Amino acid sequence: MEKKILKRGIVILTLVLLLMSVSVVSADSNATSILTLSNSGITITYPSDWGNSKAVSADSIMAISKLNSIDSFGVGQVNINVEKRPIEGDFYTFVNSTYKSMENDPDYEIVSSGSLVLEGNDALEYIYTSNVDGVQKQHKAVWFEKGGQAYVLLYSAPVGQFEDNLYVFDYILSDIQIT
Numbered sequence: 001m002e003k004k005i006l007k008r009g010i011v012i013l014t015l016v017l018l019l020m021s022v023s024v025v026s027a028d029s030n031a032t033s034i035l036t037l038s039n040s041g042i043t044i045t046y047p048s049d050w051g052n053s054k055a056v057s058a059d060s061i062m063a064i065s066k067l068n069s070i071d072s073f074g075v076g077q078v079n080i081n082v083e084k085r086p087i088e089g090d091f092y093t094f095v096n097s098t099y100k101s102m103e104n105d106p107d108y109e110i111v112s113s114g115s116l117v118l119e120g121n122d123a124l125e126y127i128y129t130s131n132v133d134g135v136q137k138q139h140k141a142v143w144f145e146k147g148g149q150a151y152v153l154l155y156s157a158p159v160g161q162f163e164d165n166l167y168v169f170d171y172i173l174s175d176i177q178i179t
Contacts, residue, residue, distance in 0.1 A: 037062050040084055041146065043177040046168060050080075059083040066165060078157040078165050080172060084149050091145040095124050107131050111138075118144050119178045129159065138162035140169060146178060 032047045039061045046064055053065035054074040061084050065076020087094050102108040111127040123144040130137050140155045153176075155169035 037064065039082075041179045042082055042151065043179070044080075044082070044172045045175050046080075046172055050168060053079060055079075055081050055083075057081060057083055059085050066168075069161075078161055079155070080169055081154045081156070083152045083154065085152075087145065087148055087150045091143075091150060092124070094150055095143045099126055099128070102128065116142070118142060118173065119176055121146065121178065140166070142173060144178070 032049055034045050035048055035050075036043060036045050037052070038044075042061070044062070044064075049067055050064045051067050051070075053063050053070050053076040055063035056075060061082050063076070063079060063081045065079040069078040070076045099110055099113065102110060107130055109129045111129060113124070113126045116123050116125055121144045123142050125143075126139075126141045128139050128141075130139065136159045137156050138159050141152050143150060143152045145151070153169070153173065155166070157165055
């Protein structure tokens with residue numbers, strides 16, 4: 001009787017271990033790897049379900065988009081764009097004037113603004129919505145100064161997809177390298 005119980009125990013333990021190894025392999029095959037992109041002294045890391053895309057801004061130094069949101073023109077509808085602009089005057093005045101002009105444009109609405117520290121640099125953050133050509137998007141922009149240049153990391157997505165993909169932007173901000 002003891003041998004029978006021992007054999008059952010070994011069979012059950014073997015089945016449990018087999019099921020655990022199958023679930024580990026299955027979870028591992030669904031894992032997302034991390035990619036790196038670097039330009040103009042800025043290095044970002046992002047998940048592999050995002051990739052390079054075309055930017056609509058002439059000031060862009062890099063752009064990534066959620067791969068399944070890239071249209072036939074190579075532009076992502078869910079995207080993160082990094083821009084670099086020469087500062088005209090004071091950094092804070094330069095950035096805030098950009099959003100001041102939005103206050104008079106009915107296609108834009110500023111949701112919030114504030115300051116933060118990004119990799120040891122003082123930064124400004126703006127969250128706003130836009131309605132351009134009937135497409136409603138939400139945006140989160142983080143601005144900082146480096147070497148007399150204003151940099152902005154801008155995350156944009158259709159309103160219904162903004163919160164679902166915000167974690168990627170937040171991850172990039174938490175891991176950004178500025179040299």
